[in-house]
Amino acid sequence: MGNLILNPQYLAGFDIGRFFQDLYMNLGQHFYDAFIVKNRYKYIISGLGNTLLITLFAVMIGIVLGTLVALIRVTHNNDKKKFRFLNALCSIYLTVIRGTPVVVQLLITYYVIYQSADKMVAAVIAFGVNSGAYVAEVIRSGIQSVDKGQIEAGRSLGLNQKTTMIKIVFPQALKNVAPAIFNEFISLLKETSVAGYIGVQDLTKAGDVIRSITYDAYTPLLTVAAVYLLIVMILTRFLTVLERRLSASDIR
Amino acid sequence: MISVKNLEKTFHTSRGDLPVLMGISQTIEKGEKVVIVGPSGSGKSTFLRCLNLLERPTSGEIWFEDEEITNPKCNINLLRQKMGMVFQHFNLFPHLTIMENITLAPTSLKLKTKEEAERSAMQLLERVGLADKAQAYPAQLSGGQKQRIAIVRSLAMEPKVMLFDEPTSALDPEMVGEVLQVMKQLAQEGMTMIVVTHEMGFAREVATRILFMDQGQVLEEAPPQEFFANPKHARLQDFLSKVL
Numbered sequence: 328m329g330n331l332i333l334n335p336q337y338l339a340g341f342d343i344g345r346f347f348q349d350l351y352m353n354l355g356q357h358f359y360d361a362f363i364v365k366n367r368y369k370y371i372i373s374g375l376g377n378t379l380l381i382t383l384f385a386v387m388i389g390i391v392l393g394t395l396v397a398l399i400r401v402t403h404n405n406d407k408k409k410f411r412f413l414n415a416l417c418s419i420y421l422t423v424i425r426g427t428p429v430v431v432q433l434l435i436t437y438y439v440i441y442q443s444a445d446k447m448v449a450a451v452i453a454f455g456v457n458s459g460a461y462v463a464e465v466i467r468s469g470i471q472s473v474d475k476g477q478i479e480a481g482r483s484l485g486l487n488q489k490t491t492m493i494k495i496v497f498p499q500a501l502k503n504v505a506p507a508i509f510n511e512f513i514s515l516l517k518e519t520s521v522a523g524y525i526g527v528q529d530l531t532k533a534g535d536v537i538r539s540i541t542y543d544a545y546t547p548l549l550t551v552a553a554v555y556l557l558i559v560m561i562l563t564r565f566l567t568v569l570e571r572r573l574s575a576s577d578i579r
Numbered sequence: 580m581i582s583v584k585n586l587e588k589t590f591h592t593s594r595g596d597l598p599v600l601m602g603i604s605q606t607i608e609k610g611e612k613v614v615i616v617g618p619s620g621s622g623k624s625t626f627l628r629c630l631n632l633l634e635r636p637t638s639g640e641i642w643f644e645d646e647e648i649t650n651p652k653c654n655i656n657l658l659r660q661k662m663g664m665v666f667q668h669f670n671l672f673p674h675l676t677i678m679e680n681i682t683l684a685p686t687s688l689k690l691k692t693k694e695e696a697e698r699s700a701m702q703l704l705e706r707v708g709l710a711d712k713a714q715a716y717p718a719q720l721s722g723g724q725k726q727r728i729a730i731v732r733s734l735a736m737e738p739k740v741m742l743f744d745e746p747t748s749a750l751d752p753e754m755v756g757e758v759l760q761v762m763k764q765l766a767q768e769g770m771t772m773i774v775v776t777h778e779m780g781f782a783r784e785v786a787t788r789i790l791f792m793d794q795g796q797v798l799e800e801a802p803p804q805e806f807f808a809n810p811k812h813a814r815l816q817d818f819l820s821k822v823l
Contacts, residue, residue: 474670476666476668476670477670477672479633479666479670480664480666480670480671480672480729481672481684482633482656482659483631483633483659483662483663483664483733484659484660484683484684484732484733484736485656485657485658485659485660485684485688485736486656486683486684486687486688487656490687494683494687495672495683498674499672499673499674502674
């Protein structure tokens with residue numbers, strides 16, 4: 328079947344009508360070659376599995392790390408004497424992570440820091456640490472968006488700082504930032520597509536492997552794109568429902 | 580009950596220091612209803628907020644029931660349990676039902692069991708005529724209802740003093756009455772109250788003493804009769820001519 332786009336007859340005089348005609352005629356064959364022969368669809372399935380696995384665990388690390396960093400920064404902001412050292416550490420973390428490309432972070436994690444570690448573990452840690460920086464800023468803004476009067480009301484009732492934060496501020500902050508955090512995870516899912524750089528067989532890599540075997544870029548890569556799109560659409564749909572549920576107590 | 584000695588408060592802003600309270604000395608006895616009036620920016624609210632240390636005084640002493648609360652060793656949380664505060668913007672907790680708003684502090688501080696707290700909350704709600712709103716959320720209430728709930732929330736801690744920071748200033752005019760009614764009832768029951776307000780009618784009717792503040796100082800203090808009929812300070816005469 329050859330490669331449609333690099334076929335000399337199209338390079339000589341590109342005929343868009345012919346292109347789509349051939350494409351349509353050959354679609355079945357392309358699909359068969361890319362996914363059915365030698366069970367190549369299994370690349371896609373296991374790739375998708377890895378992508379979801381990396382995203383899921385990275386999200387968990389991101390939430391824990393992000394919450395921790397946000398708490399340290401907010402506490403330090405309220406009382407400059409507290410956590411001075413930890414706050415400086417957090418600032419460096421945020422600056423470095425948000426100031427460098429995630430691919431570079433991934434390569435450094437795998438080749439410099441965890442030289443002998445499992446590729447998947449390296450990817451999870453790299454994306455988790457990366458996501459934590461963004462989640463931290465989202466959560467911090469959420470905590471600071473809660474009206475100061477709420478803290479004053481809690482404290483004036485005799486609740487201490489900790490109880491006021493846990494029972495009054497956090498529930499409201501979480502509600503405010505839940506959609507933003509969910510959005511962060513949707514973008515994380517797409518960002519994990521660079522995991523192939525350290526040889527992780529994720530969804531993108533799976534498509535690329537099939538391309539290199541079949542010399543057909545078109546079918547596997549568009550399929551990969553479609554799979555990402557489908558998952559993101561499902562997640563976005565879920566996000567809409569979540570937002571509606573969260574705003575339930577605002578209804579008069 | 581409360582005595583304030585030479586209280587000063589200066590806010591440190593990016594545009595320099597802003598002195599708000601410039602030496603206030605006052606003694607407030609048990610059962611008194613002190614109303615503080617004055618133009619905006621005179622330091623009324625700051626004075627009130629210093630009493631339960633929502634603002635840290637720059638210098639001076641505050642004593643509450645023979646304890647110096649401005650002393651860093653004083654347990655500020657214990658102190659605040661005995662001083663209720665009602666805010667201009669209600670500050671109800673929007674994520675909790677009315678019942679949860681009222682019972683949060685007594686149960687979190689383990690002063691009452693959940694059942695006890697809910698029982699006394701219902702009694703308080705009945706007193707202000709809002710028992711049917713126990714399971715509602717703050718967003719479903721009118722301003723006047725929210726403020727009455729805020730008063731109930733403070734009362735649930737069984738405080739010895741109630742501080743009111745312009746409790747009716749954020750309300751629609753027709754809702755002011757219902758909140759003042761609750762406050763009057765509270766005054767009749769003998770609660771010690773310190774009220775910052777612009778409601779001169781309330782001051783005249785309920786106060787045992789009115790303080791007039793301007794530019795961080797108490798310029799005049801008198802019982803309501805004398806305060807309105809015979810103001811001595813020129814600044815107060817000017818103020819009263821504008822608000823009455």
